[in-house]
Amino acid sequence: MQQSYVYILKCADGTFYTGVSSNLTQRLFQHETGYYPDCYTASRRPVELVFYAEFTDINLAIEKEKQIKKWSRAKKLALINDDFDALPNLAKKKFNK
Template sequence: MKQSYVYILKCSDNSYYTGVTSNLESRMFKHHTGFYPESYTSSRRPLQLVFYCEFTDINLAIDTEKQIKKWSRAKKEALINGDFDALVNLAKKSFDK
């Protein structure tokens, strides 16, 4: 089975970029060299790979990427830091008036 990856980059402006690829090494090279000059990361180099996970199902990888992109910065940082207990708490919505 072909591997796919969901990854998070920390950009020089401290923002996060989440992506999905079937070749992480090649994709990282393209990010680092500014291969796509109009891309989000091109003007935010240097970049640091701070998280990645592997998938055997590309559809699940794409769904996971879309989900992470909607997360708050705090929730992304909990994932990056492996703080899975915090992920649960950060997923709770507050309905305070």
Template sequence: MQQSFVYILKCSDNSYYTGVTSNLSQRIFQHNVGFYPDCYTINRRPIELVYYAEFTDISIAIEFEKKIKKWSRRKKKALINEEYDKLPNLAKKKF
């Protein structure tokens, strides 16, 4: 099976971009040079790779990417900082 990656970039405006790819180094290069003019990062360069995870099944990688995209900024920061114990509490809604 082909290796896949879910990654998070920190953009120059301090926002996060989450993506999935089968070639991480090439995709980071593409973000940096503005290869796709309609991409979220085009006007938010330079970007910095702050997190990535490897997968052997692309469908699981895509599922994880979609999950991260729904997360709050605080929860993404906990993942980036490897504060895994904080993730469950950051998923709870405050009423």
């Protein structure tokens, strides 16, 4: 079964880009070189790989990528910093009373 990867890049402007790929090395090269000029990262280079996770099921990888894309910056930072205990609390929404 082919490996798939969910990854997070930190862009030069401090933003994060989350993606999924079955060939992480090739995809990183494409981000770093601006291979796709209309891609989010093309105008935000250089980029730095700050997180990745391996999956054996591409469907699960795509599901996780979509989930992470919806996360707040704080929650993404907790994931990047291996602060897994903080993730549940960062998922809670604060409502104005």
